[in-house]
Amino acid sequence: MGKVFIVGIGPGNEENRTIRADRALEACDVIAGYPVYVDLVKDRYPGKELVSTPMTQEARRCQMALDLAKSGKTVALVCSGDSGIYGMAALVYELRGENSEPEVEVVPGLTAACSGGAVLGAPLTHDFAVISLSDRLTPWETIENRLRCAAEGNFAIAIYNPASHGRPDHLKRACDILLRVLPEERLCGIVRNIGREGQSSRILTLGELQAADVDMFCTVFVGNSSTKVVNGALITPRGYRNV
Template structure:
């Protein structure tokens, strides 16, 4: 008897920001699988479950393990922070089930993404069209990322940057800033959010011209405004065109 796989977006990780459907899927699962850090976030309120954790860069093996568990008849929740379909585990899980010609059902359950969580803390910077770009070139060639940054800049999109800087990628963010400065003014508002909606949360509003001087790491989401973004009462707001 086949089981089922839920690919669950758990949002920032706190119980307050997990959707009722995501919580119900995890509570109804036999096994919760995921990256160890995410497992640690949900263990306090799912203590009676079986857990299967793994480290970073083990995504393929993790999905293969989840599929094998489901083949034994178990219902498994594979969890991702934020939304599982945005730089998460949804795509690779679906691909692996297909590659093995399995008839196991995969259901993707959405969660609050880092962009959405960060934007709410900053004000309303995503009120008009925006682009989400990851600066990690682990799976996407850097040349492609550069092309996308130019496209977002020339299109006057608000840009939400994921994975802006790591210990080994110290210059990627500086390059992204230089590219976007070709299209936006140095005084363009920028929001910086670390650990959105988690215990170590920090928020800051600065400018594109000052962004290189800010403390940014892999736990940071950077939202860069466009020509219609302003700071209103210490909040970032991208105007949509309403007549006030």
């Protein structure tokens, strides 16, 4: 009986990949995942069997990883960012059910809220919420409620999956909801292709964010009432006195 490592590979570059993730990828026989994520690691770990499935076939991908492990192989199922934050870890456990085999080990990684925040400065130093705008698995009404509650609670917000070809207006709709509670001048940030070729970032206001050009490779940050720009960095103070 083999084993499944569910590996968070971070934003994509080797510098932001953990030692534990590197060891799991070195030890495996098979690297499985979404094609974009497999492509990010395959050259660093040559000689591995590569298995991938497209978007919307996550359950099939995870079942393939479990089946390969049952056949005696060690599988690294790679996830962008962290393996448990919008990753495949929970789905693998669901599919394995109450069985104790194959062995499953979750390897955490650096999620976009952390790596993207570091590009902008330090926008999440105080309490924050992480919300995905993808309504493929979550009803839009639930997403609306979470956005409203985060705004009313004065949380800084990290927004994942702000737009795609199938939902190009979701960020604008999210901004409409936030603007019912927050002022147009609330500071925000966008980071695209975190840790990958073509990385870019921008600081802007919530009013400007409504019309911003974003895609699935972007992570969006909305500050709280204390968020400010200091020497070009977007920061949310923790609240230390005498600063």
